[in-house]
Amino acid sequence: MRFSTPVSAAIPLFAVLLLAHPVRAAITIMGVAPGSENAAIGTATIEDFEDVNLIPGLTIRMGGVPAPYPNRMWTGILPRVFKPSLAPSCCTIGGPYPNNPWDGTGALTNGGLGGTGLSGLSPGDGQFFDFQFADTVVFVMSTGKAMFGVGLSNFQSAASGDPPRTDHELIVNGVSKGVLETLLPGWVSGQYIKNRYLIITATAPNAINTVAIQNVTLADGLVFDKLALSDFTVPAVRSTWGRLKAMYR
Ligand SMILES: [Ca+2]
Numbered sequence: 001m002r003f004s005t006p007v008s009a010a011i012p013l014f015a016v017l018l019l020a021h022p023v024r025a026a027i028t029i030m031g032v033a034p035g036s037e038n039a040a041i042g043t044a045t046i047e048d049f050e051d052v053n054l055i056p057g058l059t060i061r062m063g064g065v066p067a068p069y070p071n072r073m074w075t076g077i078l079p080r081v082f083k084p085s086l087a088p089s090c091c092t093i094g095g096p097y098p099n100n101p102w103d104g105t106g107a108l109t110n111g112g113l114g115g116t117g118l119s120g121l122s123p124g125d126g127q128f129f130d131f132q133f134a135d136t137v138v139f140v141m142s143t144g145k146a147m148f149g150v151g152l153s154n155f156q157s158a159a160s161g162d163p164p165r166t167d168h169e170l171i172v173n174g175v176s177k178g179v180l181e182t183l184l185p186g187w188v189s190g191q192y193i194k195n196r197y198l199i200i201t202a203t204a205p206n207a208i209n210t211v212a213i214q215n216v217t218l219a220d221g222l223v224f225d226k227l228a229l230s231d232f233t234v235p236a237v238r239s240t241w242g243r244l245k246a247m248y249r
Pocket residue numbers: 048049050101102103104105106107225226
């Protein structure tokens with residue numbers, strides 16, 4: 001087959017078209033300081049972790065649990081409510097953490113996933129702040145989302161952790177985006193604080209299916225709260241059809 005337009009002429013035209021229609025980022029990542037998140041999540045469905053029931057369509061996986069203990073995956077119901085204000089203060093655990101929740105008093109943690117921990121009190125099946133800690137926390141959505149948000153607390157970064165622990169990798173839809181420490185402007189590290197509110201948005205036809213946060217080098221007890229999910233709005237097909245009908249009335 002021969003093309004009517006010579007290749008040498010088509011390339012500049014293609015370049016011009018690219019410049020005229022810049023490719024929009026399919027997935028964007030941002031972070032805001034505590035108290036500034038509501039503008040971004042105002043209409044979202046919120047999981048506040050104040051009871052054991054998870055919002056529909058959300059599955060949470062605790063991965064990379066040190067052997068011989070199993071990974072855990074929760075859909076619909078959590079093993080218990082975790083309250084950071086009741087985290088153990090003994091045995092270098094560092095609790096309590098009354099400032100970790102983003103709403104109410106309950107939250108999600110990657111701890112308590114094997115044995116009785118340093119405190120001797122861990123139930124071993126999750127939602128308790130003690131060893132063992134999962135290396136990776138994965139949020140799995142049953143349908144692709146337009147927006148995913150979550151409050152991050154108790155993250156102790158490698159360079160400034162109070163005391164330092166590890167940086168934290170963000171993986172969206174199975175693709176690494178780098179570490180939160182450099183991804184989120186104004187990142188603040190520490191175990192007794194809220195670090196940042198993470199907001200991920202997708203531009204159709206892309207969608208957010210999984211969000212994973214992973215301790216890179218050392219175990220770090222992490223706290224998550226005020227998780228927000230937004231669906232895509234109904235496609236504009238109907239309104240476009242309505243406008244077409246109006247044109248031909
Ligand atoms: Ca909460």
